Amino acid sequence: MTGHDGGAPAVQVLYEDNHLIAVVKPPGMLSQADETGAPDILTVVKADLKARYNKPGNVFLGxxxxxxxxxxxxxxxxxxxKAASRLSDAVRSRSFAKGYIACTEGVPSPREATLVHFLRKDAKTNTVTAHPKPVPDAKEAVLSYRVVAEAEGRALVAVRLHTGRPHQIRVQMAAIGCPLAGDRKYGAGEGVRSHDTAALWSAYIGVAHPVTKEWLEIRSLPPREGVWASWPDSAWSLAEGSFTAEGTDG
Structure with a gap:
């Protein structure tokens, strides 16, 4: 963990070089600042870089x-x-691999499948609806999932994203009757502490380094607390093993 003075949240760095930095975003934190003024990971990491490297003026972070x-x-x-531009190109061309671990209420059936829905976002309510066929203003959303463990009516699921749509995993899993644990916005029940809302963790990123072109893999597992606490080591090994350079695509 690294941090700096002033009471700002500490930053957990997974990887860093002159071009990139990979960090852990805590659940409940925004990715980017919005009108609420709540903490966001972009601002937090900028402040961390400025402090650690004694940088004058503004710090660039894409x-x-x-x-x-x-x-x-x-x-x-x-x-x-330059790195921001090349990584953005990788995201657009779907050569930016994204793997997630989710805990669902209910056990998806079949245990392994690819889901295709058409998602439409309502900006006023910040909610997304899933449709089986194209509808106006909806975008195609594709993911693959695999159940790696189940217990007490819940499942630990490895998810590979093939498109990157708002709320995609939450909405698509809810659409098959298995909302993410704690995600009351999309149909989960009570009984999960508020900080656990939406049991979803970005576990794997794979992409060609924007400068060296070497394949870069970033991995992270959630802390063993809340809905993540009860799963055995074997389940986590299976989940991690679901994400490889060959087996994941953006």
Missing amino acids: LVHRLDRPAGGAMLLAKTS
Whole structure:
């Protein structure tokens, strides 16, 4: 963990070089500042870099992908405009691999499948609806999932994103009757502490390094607390093993 004076949240760095920094976004933190003024990971990491490297003036940091506010886990940020541009191109061309671990209420059936929905966002309510066929203003959303463990009516699920839509995993899993634990916005029940809302963790990022072109893999697992506490080591090994350079795509 690294941090700096002034009471700002500490930053957990997963990887860093002159071009990139990968960090853990805590659940409940925004990816980018909004009108609420709540803490956001982009501002927190900028402040951390400024303090650690004694940088005068503004620090450049490019946001190339986002995590929903309730989700936690790995985020990759660009430290140069060149890296930001190239990573953004990778996201658009779907060569930016994203793997997530989710805990669902209910056990998805079949245990392994690819889901295709058309998602439409209502900006006024900040909610997304899933449709089986194209509808006006909806965008295609595709993910693959695999159940790696189940217990007491819940499942630990490895998810590979093939598109990056707002609330995508939360909405698509809810659409098959398995909302994420604690995600009351999309149909989960009571009984999960508020800080656990939406049991979703960014566990894997794979992308060609924007400068060296070498394949870069970033991995992160959630802390063993809340809905994540009861799963055995074998389940986490299976979940992690679901994400490889060959087996994941953006």
